[in-house]
Amino acid sequence: MMIPNGEDVRIKIAEFEDRFGSDVKEGSFNILVELPDGQIFESVSQKILPVPVGATIRLKYIQRKVLNTIKNIVDQGFVKVAVDAPLINENAELVSLKWDITGDFEFRENCDDLNYNPHICYIHESNPVGPVNIINAKKINGDHVVAYELGETLANYKFSSRYYFTVVQKAISDDAANYWEEVGSSLARDGTIYDLPAGLIRSNISQTAGDVRQVIGYFYTASIDTLRHRVTKEETGFQRSPCTFFSQAEGCCGCFSLAGSSYDKPDFWNE
Numbered sequence: 001m002m003i004p005n006g007e008d009v010r011i012k013i014a015e016f017e018d019r020f021g022s023d024v025k026e027g028s029f030n031i032l033v034e035l036p037d038g039q040i041f042e043s044v045s046q047k048i049l050p051v052p053v054g055a056t057i058r059l060k061y062i063q064r065k066v067l068n069t070i071k072n073i074v075d076q077g078f079v080k081v082a083v084d085a086p087l088i089n090e091n092a093e094l095v096s097l098k099w100d101i102t103g104d105f106e107f108r109e110n111c112d113d114l115n116y117n118p119h120i121c122y123i124h125e126s127n128p129v130g131p132v133n134i135i136n137a138k139k140i141n142g143d144h145v146v147a148y149e150l151g152e153t154l155a156n157y158k159f160s161s162r163y164y165f166t167v168v169q170k171a172i173s174d175d176a177a178n179y180w181e182e183v184g185s186s187l188a189r190d191g192t193i194y195d196l197p198a199g200l201i202r203s204n205i206s207q208t209a210g211d212v213r214q215v216i217g218y219f220y221t222a223s224i225d226t227l228r229h230r231v232t233k234e235e236t237g238f239q240r241s242p243c244t245f246f247s248q249a250e251g252c253c254g255c256f257s258l259a260g261s262s263y264d265k266p267d268f269w270n271e
Helices: 013-020 174-188
Strands: 032-034 040-043 056-067 073-086 096-108 120-125 144-154 163-172 205-209 223-230
Touching: 056 163, 056 223, 073 096, 073 163, 096 144, 096 174, 163 174
Parallel strands: none
Antiparallel strands: 032 040, 040 205, 056 073, 073 144, 096 120, 096 163, 163 223
């Protein structure tokens, strides 16, 4: 199957099996890239592991003291996102999991102009609790995790109306989990001066022809399960819209001016 460079390609499972005569669940997949100068790169083959079912999202509101912009100590609220998830799939395999988390919320205009016709905007957050969320099953003692923390986000006006967390859970191989752990460590750069510096991230793609070039990247497969949670005010600290304090605050007289806002309501909004 040819994949155009830089384009998102999607194909239904039934169509794939009709075209290539194979069972997606039983088959193996890899990627081969050939450059115009004759360099060829090929990945290790990967199987699609069924994702365990039955995972749920849980939220927790906390407060802790932080420094504000003028260096005063204040109490700041945070919303922690966690999951309860089995690690055993339908084939009785212990699998590693990766979670991709997004958020969507509505912003309601509330302008004090008597002639103003208020609107509702919808705003998407790509990584509200961090870009890499992974669990390596080989490092877990057991076949289930409870309240496994994925990250946290500020508790603010975005929770004043309706907010949805969407978690796409992916079943991946242990090698892929090791790769994403290394990516996460490289992005975080946490630790002390005594910790080892972040090194070269592993790759399962090797060069098979042409002048030698460093390979960066990783090919993996995953089956997915989508979890969605509509938050409650109790879970997020009873946040209030800035428009209730000051009707001329940013967005209150024109929410479309807010970064990333749209009048288009997400398909799942009434779930």
